[in-house]
Amino acid sequence: MSRRRRSLVLVGAGPRATGLLERIAANAPSPYGFGGLDVHLVDPYPAGPGRIWRRAQSPLLWMNSMAEDVTLYTDDSVEIEGPVVPGPTLHEWAGIEGAAFADRRTQGGYLRWAYESAVEALPPGVAVHEHRRRALRVTGPRSGGVQEVWLEGVAEPLRADLVVLTLGHQDAEPDAEQRALSAHARRHGLTYLPPDYTADSDLSELAPGEPVLVRGFGLAFVDLMVLLTEGRGGRYDEHGRYLPSGREPVLYVGSRRGVPYHSKIGYQWSGQRPPLPRFFGPEQTEELRSRPVPPDFRRDVWPLVVKELGFAHYHRLFTARPESTTMDWAKFEERYARADPLGPGLDALVRSAVPEPADRLDLEALDRPLDGLRLDSFDALQERLRGHIDADLARRHDPGHDEDLAVFFALLSVYGQIMRLGDIGPWWHGFFSYLASGPPGPRLRQLRALSEAGIVRFLGADTTVTAVPDGFSARSATVPGHTVTARALVEARLPQPTADRVRDPLLRALFAEGAAATSDGLLAVRPEDGRVRYADGSTHARLFALGPHTDARGAGAFTRPRTNSPAFRQNDATARALLDAVRESARETGSGGRGRPAGLPEAPTTTERETTR
Numbered sequence: 001m002s003r004r005r006r007s008l009v010l011v012g013a014g015p016r017a018t019g020l021l022e023r024i025a026a027n028a029p030s031p032y033g034f035g036g037l038d039v040h041l042v043d044p045y046p047a048g049p050g051r052i053w054r055r056a057q058s059p060l061l062w063m064n065s066m067a068e069d070v071t072l073y074t075d076d077s078v079e080i081e082g083p084v085v086p087g088p089t090l091h092e093w094a095g096i097e098g099a100a101f102a103d104r105r106t107q108g109g110y111l112r113w114a115y116e117s118a119v120e121a122l123p124p125g126v127a128v129h130e131h132r133r134r135a136l137r138v139t140g141p142r143s144g145g146v147q148e149v150w151l152e153g154v155a156e157p158l159r160a161d162l163v164v165l166t167l168g169h170q171d172a173e174p175d176a177e178q179r180a181l182s183a184h185a186r187r188h189g190l191t192y193l194p195p196d197y198t199a200d201s202d203l204s205e206l207a208p209g210e211p212v213l214v215r216g217f218g219l220a221f222v223d224l225m226v227l228l229t230e231g232r233g234g235r236y237d238e239h240g241r242y243l244p245s246g247r248e249p250v251l252y253v254g255s256r257r258g259v260p261y262h263s264k265i266g267y268q269w270s271g272q273r274p275p276l277p278r279f280f281g282p283e284q285t286e287e288l289r290s291r292p293v294p295p296d297f298r299r300d301v302w303p304l305v306v307k308e309l310g311f312a313h314y315h316r317l318f319t320a321r322p323e324s325t326t327m328d329w330a331k332f333e334e335r336y337a338r339a340d341p342l343g344p345g346l347d348a349l350v351r352s353a354v355p356e357p358a359d360r361l362d363l364e365a366l367d368r369p370l371d372g373l374r375l376d377s378f379d380a381l382q383e384r385l386r387g388h389i390d391a392d393l394a395r396r397h398d399p400g401h402d403e404d405l406a407v408f409f410a411l412l413s414v415y416g417q418i419m420r421l422g423d424i425g426p427w428w429h430g431f432f433s434y435l436a437s438g439p440p441g442p443r444l445r446q447l448r449a450l451s452e453a454g455i456v457r458f459l460g461a462d463t464t465v466t467a468v469p470d471g472f473s474a475r476s477a478t479v480p481g482h483t484v485t486a487r488a489l490v491e492a493r494l495p496q497p498t499a500d501r502v503r504d505p506l507l508r509a510l511f512a513e514g515a516a517a518t519s520d521g522l523l524a525v526r527p528e529d530g531r532v533r534y535a536d537g538s539t540h541a542r543l544f545a546l547g548p549h550t551d552a553r554g555a556g557a558f559t560r561p562r563t564n565s566p567a568f569r570q571n572d573a574t575a576r577a578l579l580d581a582v583r584e585s586a587r588e589t590g591s592g593g594r595g596r597p598a599g600l601p602e603a604p605t606t607t608e609r610e611t612t613r
Contacts, residue, residue, distance in 0.1 A: 005036035006582045009149045009158050011135045011506065012166035013043035014050020015557035016547045018115040019072055019567065020166060021128075023575035025121035026074075027082040035586060036125040040158055042135045042151060048115030049108030050168060057199045060226050061104045064219060064264060064439050067091030068098030069560045070107070072114045077562040080572035085121075087114070089561060099266075101440040104199075111558075131158070137509045138163055142534070144541045161585055162578055164530070165523070165545040170504055171196075172497035172521075181489065184467040191488035192472075195495045198223035206488055208232075208247045213474045213484065215465055216492030217255035222439045224492050225251065225447065229455060242449040251456045252484050253492070254463025254476050258370045259388055260447060261438030265405050266397035272319060274312040274406050276413040279337075280304040285417045297424045305414050305428075306363060307341040310350075312410035313361040316403040317354065327353040361407065367431060370461040375479050382451060385458040389448045393441055409563075411436045416566040420527055423518035423551045426496070457484075465489060497521045507549065522551040529577035530570065542581070544574055 010017045021039070045051040063070065073087030074080065090110050091098045119128050133151045140147035148157035174182060178194045185192035191205040191212075198220050206212050206228060214221060233245030284304055288295045295301055314336065318329040325332070332353050339346040354360050364371075369388065375381050395401050411432055418424060450456040460478025467473075471487040497503065498521035499511045511517055516524035516535045523545050524533040530544040530552065547553060552570065559565040 004586075005038055006585060007038045007040065007158070007160040007162075008578060008582070009040045009042060009147070009160040009163045010166055011042045011138070011149065011163065012050070012168055012547070013041040013047035013115075013130065014045070014052065014166065014168050015048070015072065015111050015114075016168060016567070016571075017041060017043075017050075017164075017166040018048050018111055018118060019557055019571045020164065020546060020575055022072065022085070022114065022118040022121070023082060023568075023571040024578065025118050025123075026085045027572070027575050027579055028123050028126070036127070037582060039122075039126060039128045040131060040149075040160070041128065042131045042133060042149065042158070044132055044134050046108075046112065046132075047130050048112035050111075052168065052197070052199075053104055053108040053111055055105045055108050057104060058227060058231060059103050059105055060230050061199060061223055062101045062440060062443070063104060063107055064101070064222075064437065064443075065560075066098060066264070066440075067094065067096050067100045067102050070102075070110075070558055071561045072111070072558045074565075074568050074572075075562055077564045078568045078572075079564055080569055082572045082576060087117070101442070134505075136505045138165075138506060138543060140542065142538060142540045142543075147542050161542065162581055163543050164574070164578070165506070165532075165543070165549070166547055167504060167507070167545075167549050168547055169197075169494060170497045170502050170507065170521075170549050172495035173501040173503055175501065178491070181465075181467060181472070184472075185489075188469070188471070190471055193488075193490045195220075195491045195493050197494065198227065198492070201490075203227060206249045206490070208249060210249050210488065211484065211486035212249045212251050212488040212490060213459075213465060213472050213486045214251050214253040214490045214492050215255065215463060215474075217253055217257065217260050218433065218493065219261065219437070219439060220494060221253060221260070221492040222443050222447075224490060225450065225456065226443075229446075229450060234455075236446065236449060240445060240449055242446070242453040242455065244453060244455065248455050249488070250454065251450075252459055252474060252486065253456060254459025254461075254474060256462060257368055257434070258459070258461030258463065258476060258478055259385065260444060261434050262366075263392050263396040263438055263441045263444050265408060266441050267399040267402070267405070269402065269405055269409075270399075273409060274315040276312060276410055277308065277417065278311045279307040280414055280417055282417070285420050288421060295421065295424075297428065301418065301421065301424060301428075303341045305418075308414055309363065309407050309410045310341070310346075310361050311336065312406040313403045314350075314354070316406035317359060320402065321359075321400075324356060324359050325353050326355060359403075361403075366435065368461070370478055373461070373478055375460075378457075378479055378482050381458055381460055381479050386448055386451055389444055389451075393444055397441060408436055412560070412563050416564065416569075419552055419566050422524070422527065423520070423522060426520045429553075459484065518551045522553070523549055525550045525552050527552050528573060530574040531577075544578070546570055546574055 041047050045054050067090040070090035074084045075086055076084055093110050094106055135149055136152055137150045147160045147163045150157045174194050181192050193201055229248055232247040235243050237243055318325050335349050339349055350360055459474055460476030462477040463474055465472055465474045471485050472489040473483050473485045475483045499517035502508055502521055514534045516533045525545050526533055526539055530546050532540040532543045532545050557567055
């Protein structure tokens with residue numbers, strides 16, 4: 001084989017790149033034989049933590065997962081071709097309680113350690129080079145040959161045999177409504193903050209004591225709430241009451257649902273797990289993928305989701321609390337398996353076998369708990385929402401209702417199947433996050449305390465915002481006729497880039513050159529290995545992409561142990577595809593083929609930090 005050094009460029013050096021690098025190290029020793037390999041990581045933020053988990057952010061910001069539920073390492077539940085290489089969870093690495101919610105800077109330390117460990121595990125002859133810069137464009141023939149990665153502020157590109165885009169979540173240019181609201185704010189001296197990562201937002205214009213409209217009730221809102229309360233000197237006493245500093249604005253928060261995301265479940269599983277997948281597994285996924293017309297989510301996929309989540313729920317209820325049911329599990333399961341998931345027969349079966357409505361799984365009520373509710377006063381809404389939070393906290397911390405945890409496991413299983421279907425639209429990801437990726441219980445208790453203190457006030461469901469001469473006006477369907485006007489409006493949600501609004505110049509250039517994009521702006525990739533696809537049906541031979549900016553996005557770059565993580569499966573498949581491509585290139589040049597590609601240097605250039613094995 002040719003001994004010319006090969007070159008791999010990873011654009012984006014956060015946790016997804018770290019996971020991929022770990023899989024490259026795990027798979028590289030055998031059976032992959034090749035000469036030296038230079039791995040270049042391009043990112044303006046630190047390798048390992050990247051932008052989201054960097055240490056340069058407020059220590060008040062937490063993860064929304066327990067420390068024992070965070071790992072970057074494979075275990076024997078992960079279905080991969082490469083070797084399983086166990087490693088510590090966050091709580092084992094940090095020496096903290098498993099049920100603790102670590103701050104993001106601690107997670108950044110874990111990710112940096114994992115990155116350095118992956119570098120250390122690479123075989124001899126592999127050199128890693130960090131470039132603390134932004135990548136602007138990738139050029140090169142789709143069919144093969146040298147790829148060029150152009151960096152900000154550097155005249156010469158990095159030349160590579162292979163490129164992987166591990167870019168993470170993306171910023172977006174404002175849409176038409178956001179542009180209009182921004183223009184309105186400029187004309188009238190108002191404050192408007194468009195969708196952004198809250199840790200990166202300039203909140204200094206939100207004045208103490210002033211009303212602020214907030215649109216969005218997910219994790220971005222929780223960060224905003226923390227930074228504008230504890231971040232401005234407020235604190236909670238030993239009874240959980242909030243003691244204001246006097247520097248807080250008053251937050252009026254609303255959203256489509258009008259309620260916060262469900263609390264993280266606050267107990268551990270015990271006993272028999274539901275045997276998943278049951279109704280939505282690889283067989284059903286392959287059948288959907290084989291259809292000549294892409295499946296419609298609501299018609300073809302959602303019924304399978306409903307059946308799977310319901311199976312997990314009732315399996316746990318019947319096996320752990322049989323006194324709550326009126327039917328033998330075997331009989332129920334047989335009838336459940338035959339029932340149409342969206343038909344009246346399933347509802348009738350559940351009503352006959354599960355007498356108490358609170359013990360039944362009602363996904364519509366879970367998704368939209370305020371639908372149809374009409375209250376005659378704003379104060380009544382505040383009481384109603386505090387009651388909703390109390391009930392959610394009580395149930396999500398009660399192991400007597402651990403059918404909720406069974407549904408959580410089913411959600412993870414379903415997510416792993418859905419990601420193999422490609423673009424199924426954004427609704428599912430929002431639903432999943434609302435049920436399975438909400439804030440820690442302590443954050444919801446803080447939210448309730450802030451409501452009692454008058455710092456946070458709830459607007460209700462189906463909140464709409466309009467521009468008015470003296471500011472912004474919000475109203476909701478929950479309290480008809482009630483409006484709130486403020487001179488500041490914050491969009492507490494992550495940017496949602498489409499192909500024509502994505503801010504990253506590299507992705508913009510790719511889309512302009514014909515890379516395929518989904519309806520919600522995700523880069524299309526081949527599910528098997530992450531190779532980038534084009535609108536003309538071709539696939540790039542040397543360019544790969546992994547992560548939430550692609551239509552094969554997984555549930556996260558790190559995950560719970562023992563959940564057969566889709567992201568880990570992707571990482572392993574892509575790592576092996578990369579190493580196969582490197583080996584094939586070495587064989588071609590070693591047998592008198594192409595030889596060294598013109599312009600590809602023997603050694604890397606423009607490196608700010610190098611680690612050589």
